[in-house]
Amino acid sequence: MATRRSYINIVEDGRTRLEQNSPVNNFNQQGISKAFLDILGVEVEKQYDNLEYVYRAIDPTKATGSDLEKIGYLVGEYRTEAVTPSDYSTTNFYFYIDPKINMSLSSMIKRSYTYEERNTLVSNGFLTNDIYGEPQNLIIPIDTVVQNFDGTISYTTINSVILNNTDSYVGIIATNTGPSYNVETNTLIAHTLHQIPELRKISQYIKCSNRFPIQNGKYSINDDELRYKISTSRSSIRSNELSIRRSALSVPGVRDILFEKNKYGAGTVNIIIDGVSPLISQGLIDAVKEKVQQEQSYGDTIYVNRPEYIGIELDIGIVITLGTIDELSVKQLVKSSIIQYINDLPIGGEIIWNRIIDVVMDVSGVEDIVPRTFKLGEYDIFHKLIKNQIILQFQNQKASLTQKFFCDYGLCNICIV
Numbered sequence: 001m002a003t004r005r006s007y008i009n010i011v012e013d014g015r016t017r018l019e020q021n022s023p024v025n026n027f028n029q030q031g032i033s034k035a036f037l038d039i040l041g042v043e044v045e046k047q048y049d050n051l052e053y054v055y056r057a058i059d060p061t062k063a064t065g066s067d068l069e070k071i072g073y074l075v076g077e078y079r080t081e082a083v084t085p086s087d088y089s090t091t092n093f094y095f096y097i098d099p100k101i102n103m104s105l106s107s108m109i110k111r112s113y114t115y116e117e118r119n120t121l122v123s124n125g126f127l128t129n130d131i132y133g134e135p136q137n138l139i140i141p142i143d144t145v146v147q148n149f150d151g152t153i154s155y156t157t158i159n160s161v162i163l164n165n166t167d168s169y170v171g172i173i174a175t176n177t178g179p180s181y182n183v184e185t186n187t188l189i190a191h192t193l194h195q196i197p198e199l200r201k202i203s204q205y206i207k208c209s210n211r212f213p214i215q216n217g218k219y220s221i222n223d224d225e226l227r228y229k230i231s232t233s234r235s236s237i238r239s240n241e242l243s244i245r246r247s248a249l250s251v252p253g254v255r256d257i258l259f260e261k262n263k264y265g266a267g268t269v270n271i272i273i274d275g276v277s278p279l280i281s282q283g284l285i286d287a288v289k290e291k292v293q294q295e296q297s298y299g300d301t302i303y304v305n306r307p308e309y310i311g312i313e314l315d316i317g318i319v320i321t322l323g324t325i326d327e328l329s330v331k332q333l334v335k336s337s338i339i340q341y342i343n344d345l346p347i348g349g350e351i352i353w354n355r356i357i358d359v360v361m362d363v364s365g366v367e368d369i370v371p372r373t374f375k376l377g378e379y380d381i382f383h384k385l386i387k388n389q390i391i392l393q394f395q396n397q398k399a400s401l402t403q404k405f406f407c408d409y410g411l412c413n414i415c416i417v
Contacts, residue, residue, distance in 0.1 A: 105137070
């Protein structure tokens with residue numbers, strides 16, 4: 001770009017040239033020469049401003065806003081819009097009858113409502129009966145609000161739900177956009193059925209939860225993120241490993257992927273997702289699959305899967321520093337630190353016992369650690385249990401290429417010794 005010249009620089013240079021090369025020498029404030037120089041200085045400075053804008057607008061390292069978006073259009077990269085967290089699958093969020101009451105749906109309805117009230121439920125579309133006139137299905141209406149425990153995060157159901165004696169799944173979508181509405185497993189545990197007059201009597205017996213995290217909410221990308229997408233947009237041809245990897249990693253909730261070529265035969269690619277949250281939902285799998293198929297060549301097949309989960313069960317004793325007041329908080333801190341360490345390990349990662357000892361000893365108030373039990377086995381993410389469990393010595397354990405270690409609060413026991 002040409003060196004910018006300011007109004008003062010232009011006027012002074014013009015005056016010098018006129019004095020040296022012409023008889024013009026009257027440059028007082030009312031003089032014609034001064035007026036012409038002022039016009040020349042203003043207009044030339046404007047042209048420098050225009051040139052500077054053009055150079056900035058076409059330079060990806062300096063362009064901003066809509067100018068940067070126009071550069072992105074040239075290479076097929078777009079500024080993604082803010083995304084509302086959602087999971088439309090029928091394997092994540094569900095309603096169920098509280099097992100503590102030890103009653104079937106029919107027994108709960110008959111115990112809570114009179115015969116006339118049950119007829120009202122049927123008339124208003126909240127209940128269906130079987131051929132014998134007995135309560136069969138409860139209908140939870142579309143747009144029912146479900147929330148976290150304090151009501152700061154809300155989702156709504158996208159369809160009505162038929163509730164019977166089994167878990168009843170339904171798709172949900174957040175009431176606002178952005179990552180602040182993303183949720184972890186078992187976060188959406190409250191609902192607003194008590195606000196429906198017909199269901200008020202039994203709302204306390206109806207529970208809900210989400211089996212998997214919902215992590216696909218995001219804000220619109222900023223200029224720096226769009227600039228990065230532009231800079232890497234042509235670093236590889238479509239349908240190779242890098243382009244597929246970039247597409248998968250652009251999906252909110254994906255931390256990394258394992259890329260396996262020809263896993264199921266020639267022309268196949270298997271992608272295993274390593275998520276921001278340890279458990280991968282079907283909704284996230286579907287989102288990644290939709291995204292990477294845009295990079296798929298004719299004749300190729302792309303599979304998207306979650307890792308094989310290895311459940312870790314631990315029983316650890318800790319020695320508390322004498323005089324520690326809040327022992328319960330220390331136990332919770334130790335438990336959360338161990339769980340975070342295990343769940344943050346990548347696919348194919350290794351549990352290193354010295355590292356577990358370090359994270360426990362880093363907790364204020366812990367004086368010593370006494371490992372008691374260490375078990376692992378195949379983790380069933382749907383039933384939340386460990387199969388084929390084995391007891392191990394307290395030694396480092398390495399996961400295989402497609403395995404990921406997992407632990408939660410129900411699998412980690414901390415006691416004071």
